[in-house]
Structure formats: structure tokens, C-alpha cells
Amino acid sequence: MGTNNTGVSAVHDVLAILQSGEITLQGLFQVGSNYAFLVEVNAQGECYDAVYKPTQGEQPLWDFPSGTLANREVAAFLISEVLGWRLVPSTVLRNGPYGLGSVQLFVDFAPDGHYFNFTEIEKEICRSVAAFDYVINNADRKGGHIVRSNDGNIWLIDHGVCFHCEEKLRTVLWDFAGERLTNHMLSDIADLATAINSPSKLANELRKLLSMSEIEALLGRAANLVASGCLPEPGLHYNYPWPML
Numbered sequence: 001m002g003t004n005n006t007g008v009s010a011v012h013d014v015l016a017i018l019q020s021g022e023i024t025l026q027g028l029f030q031v032g033s034n035y036a037f038l039v040e041v042n043a044q045g046e047c048y049d050a051v052y053k054p055t056q057g058e059q060p061l062w063d064f065p066s067g068t069l070a071n072r073e074v075a076a077f078l079i080s081e082v083l084g085w086r087l088v089p090s091t092v093l094r095n096g097p098y099g100l101g102s103v104q105l106f107v108d109f110a111p112d113g114h115y116f117n118f119t120e121i122e123k124e125i126c127r128s129v130a131a132f133d134y135v136i137n138n139a140d141r142k143g144g145h146i147v148r149s150n151d152g153n154i155w156l157i158d159h160g161v162c163f164h165c166e167e168k169l170r171t172v173l174w175d176f177a178g179e180r181l182t183n184h185m186l187s188d189i190a191d192l193a194t195a196i197n198s199p200s201k202l203a204n205e206l207r208k209l210l211s212m213s214e215i216e217a218l219l220g221r222a223a224n225l226v227a228s229g230c231l232p233e234p235g236l237h238y239n240y241p242w243p244m245l
Ligand SMILES: Nc1ncnc2c1ncn2[C@@H]1O[C@H](COP(=O)(O)OP(=O)(O)OP(=O)(O)O)[C@@H](O)[C@H]1O
Pocket: 029, 031, 032, 033, 034, 035, 036, 051, 089, 104, 105, 106, 107, 108, 140, 145, 157, 158, 159, 160
């Protein structure tokens, strides 16, 4: 096991190592519909545990183009960073033992350290998760993918099925439906839209990861949220993932 995952290294140092370090396969996660490997990433004497999801291990889906789920994992990380909400562990796109895939910092969490067991204070933090999932159009926010790491932080994992052009929000997180977001969150979302609309590093990176229509739809959702100021309400059908954990 790597030793640095709970360390205090700056995000850009971690990203550099995830991007170019040597990958050693450690095991295969037995859960999930797509291949996900536990790996160690080593560089410059530093070692991180990470989760490698190669595009060739992705199950084909009827609604998402093949081989694009890893891109979506990385796009979700970039958006969480630019919002400044630090919800998604550091994630990069790179080649690994089974070809191109996402490599995400491993989060050490206990099996019961998930949303359904959160304290009221932890659940309150998830208001930002509800906004984030609307913005990225998360089609599969299970309770088991909002986790409390063993060092007490809340992290989101599994963003393979996000950013579709059509409305696909499926989530367990309807506790805050219809509620108003803080001005602070709304201004972060407005700033995100500005960054995507300008010749920024984010805009440049997103163009490599998503289609133009997906980026336009993303901007549309950000604009909706800023205009209404309130989180969406569930519709009548298909707004919950299955299984929910
Ligand atoms: N960053 C991470 N840190 C720790 N464990 C992770 C991380 N990413 C994924 N995992 C583990 O790998 C499993 C499979 O990953 P993930 O849920 O992203 O894949 P999936 O194929 O989309 O799964 P599902 O079909 O359940 O949606 C997760 O349930 C979790 O146990």
C-alpha cells in the first residue's frame, strides 16, 4: 500500500505524480460494472494508491458514447477544483497497463463510511454535492459513492456517467430539493461558467474531454442554477439510481 494518500502534498504535486509515475497493479475491485483496478503510482520517491479505470474495461451503455467514461471522471475532478469545493479526489487521464484510462487518488474509507450513515453535520455538507451533481448532470449518484475517508473528509467517487447533453440527474440526494443555495455557492457556479466561456485552462481541458454540445449543456445547467438560485426538485420518474448504495 502507498503511504501518501492522507498526506498534505499540494494537489498539483499529486497530479504530476499520478500523471507520470510508474503504475503497478495491486488488485481488481470486485464491485462495479466497469473494470477498476487498485494500483500504486510511484515517482520521485513518492508512492500513492490510486484507482485505475481503463476505457477498454468500460461496459458499453446505450446512452453514452463508448470509451468516454474515463474522460468524464477527469472532467468532474476539474470542475470540482475550479469551483474550489474539493469534492473529487485528484484524477488524471493517462496510459496504464491496459491502455488509456482515468487514474484517481484512492480514498481510504470504511465500508459503512457512506452517505446513509452520515451525521446531520456531514449531510449538511452534501448540499454542495447536490449542486455539483446537478451541474455535472450525474446519472448515478449512489449513497455509497459519497464517502467519509478514514481521516474524516467527505469525497465523491464514480463520475463515469456524467455530462450527458440530456437531463439525466439520478441521485439519492434529494434532501435539499427546491432549497436555495448560498450566495457563495452561486457565485462559485457563476465563476465556473465564466471560466468555461473564456480562453482558460479549464475550457481547454474540457474541450479534450467532452463534446461541444456537452460543454454547452453544462453551461446551460450552470446558468439555470445561478438564475433560479435553488436546487432542482425530483421529477416523477427515474430520478433515483439503482441500487441506491
Ligand atoms: N477513488 C477511489 N477510492 C477508493 N475506492 C474507489 C475509488 N474509486 C472507485 N473505488 C472503488 O471501486 C469501486 C468501483 O468503482 P466505481 O464505482 O467508480 O465503478 P463503476 O463501475 O461505475 O461502479 P458501479 O457499477 O457501482 O456504478 C467502487 O465501488 C469503490 O469501492
